[in-house]
Structure formats: structure tokens, C-alpha cells
Amino acid sequence: MIQIQSFVFSPFSENTYLLYDETKEAIIVDPGCYEPQEYAQLNDFIKANALKPVGIYNTHAHIDHVLGVAKLKQTYDIPFALHRLDEPLLRAVKTYAPNYGFPTFDEPAVERWLAKDETIEFGSSALKIIFVPGHAPGHVAFVNDEQKFVIGGDVLFRQSIGRTDLPGGDMATLLNSIRAQLFTLPDDYTVYAGHMQPTTIGFEKKNNPFLK
Template structure:
């Protein structure tokens, strides 16, 4: 049974997730922590629950989702995975991070890449990787069919969608990703998004104004 813990960090109100199962192994998804208090909050949860982080996996590489990657890589000595098409976005962060008040941004090294159809394994758990570009060129999401959920990053939000006015964004591509990759999941799948509260596929099919 997977436990999902969410943290909301920073001025961007970005959702960082820690997933773990009965083995105690865990993955950290989209770590957006930056200041001392945020790192302490995340690390305290990991330590209090006796967890062993084994990898960092990102849905994409916009600044609010990568701020904590390098520090957590060092602390837990674990690898970091991203889709290759988002590597240029990651490389660009250091050039504009000071403009957002993140002068101490530390660019992480990518240890591996994943793509559509790959799996992410930790403990007794396997997540399925699906490719959902549009908000970012290399955007992916992580699906767990047994517990009916998807960690979807900035693709689909509660009654909203990811913005497409950033470099590499494209509205038509994003809507196609949602319709062909997310809306093909059963209505009872929970969507854990990169911002705002969780939603479900069924709710968004009925209520999302961008997908009427």
C-alpha cells in the first residue's frame, strides 16, 4: 500500500510529494523546497517515518519543481531522473533563478532519463511513466493502476490546466495529452497535481472549463 505525503512549498505554492510503501523505500517527486524550514519539514517526515529515499523523479524541470533536487541528492546520495526533452529547461533555471529570488539555486546533475512506457520501481511498488507534453516539452506523469492515482505535475489541475505561455509550452499539445493520456484513465483515478488540491479524472471530465 502506497502512502502519499504532500508538501506545499514556496511562493509558487508548489506541491512536492513523497511516496513510500511498506518496505520503507521512498521516492521524492518534484522537490520544490528551498529554504531551511522547508528542507527540515520534508526531512523530518522522512526521518520520523523511518523512510529510505531511493530516487528523485521529476514530472518536469520548471524552477518551482527543481529547487530542492541538488540538496536532496546530496543528503540522501540518490539519483535524479527526468525526461531528456526537459534537460534544456533545467539548464536554463540558473540563468533566471536570481530574478525570482533564488540566487543560491544549485543545478543538479541528471543521473538518468525516462520516457513513455518506462517504470519507476521502489520497494514493492511500480509506477508507470506516461508522456504528457504541452506545459513542458518533456513533461511526464506517474501512474499507479492498483491504487488508481496519477502524480501529474502541471498538466491537469482542479478545474484548470497547466499554463502554456512558458518556453516549450503549447496549448494544443497540452489538451491532446490530457484527452489521450489522462482522460483515458478511469473516472475514479485521483490526480495529485503540482499545484492546488487533488482532483479526480471524472470530476475534471465533467467540470473542467478548458476541456468542454
């Protein structure tokens, strides 16, 4: 059974997720840690629970979701995976990171390009990759049908949606992704988003003002 531990990092209040199961293998999703105390918080949890990180998987490559990738790759000697359409966003981060107060951003290499309908495997667990562009051109989400959850990045929030005014964003595409890929899931699926608290598919169908 997959356990999900969340951490809120950086002034962006970004949710970083650590997923692990009974084998103790773990994956890190969207690491937004930057300050030493943020790395310590994540690393202390990993050590206290005797976990073995085996990969970093990103839903997309905006700055708040990639700040910790390079350091964690080095710390645990693990690969980084991203959708290829988000590579330009990743490469752009170093050009604007200092403007947001992150002067030492280290651009990570990508070892695996994610694609829809593929799976992510760790320990005895697996996640299905779905393609949900709109907030970012190569945005993906990770679904587990057995436990009925989605690691959704910045697509669908509690009574909100991801912004589309950044490079590569498109409102019509985002709304279509939500309706075609997320709202076709059962209502009791939990959505762990890139910001704010978790929500459910059913709650957002009824209460999200952007999707009435």
C-alpha cells in the same frame, strides 16, 4: 501499498510529493523546497517515519519543481531522473532563478532519463511513466493502476490546466495530452497535481472549463 505525503513549498505553492510503501523505501517527486525550514519539514517527516529515499523523479523541470533537487541528492546520496526533452529547461533555471528570489540555485546532474511506458520501482511498488507534453516539452506523469492515482505535475489541475505561455509550452499539445493520456483513464483515478488540491479524472471531465 503506496502512501502519498504532500508538502507545499515556496512562494509558488508547489506540491512536492513523497511516496513510500511498507518496505520504507521512498521516492521524492518534484522537490520544490528551498528555504531551510522547508528542507527540515521534509527531512523530519522522512526521519520520523524511518524512510529510506532511493530516488528523485521529476514530472518536468520548471524552477518551482527543481529547487530542492541538488540538496536532496546530496543529503540522501540518491539519483535524479527527468525526461531528456526537459534538459534545456533544467539548464536554464540558473539563468533566471535570481530574478525570482532564489540566488543560490545549484543545478543538479541527471542520472536517469525517463521515457514513456517505462516503470519506476521502489520497495515493492511501481509507477508507470506516461508522456504528457504541452506545459513542458518533456513533461511526464506517473500512474499507479492498482491504487488508481496519477502524480500529474502541471498538466491537469482542479478545474484548470497548466499554463502554456512559458518556453516550450503549447496549448494544443497540452489539451491533446490530457484527452489522450489522462482522460482515457477511469473516472475514479485521483490526480495529485503540482499545485492546488487533488482532483479526479471524472470530476475534470465534467467540470473543467478548458476541456468542454
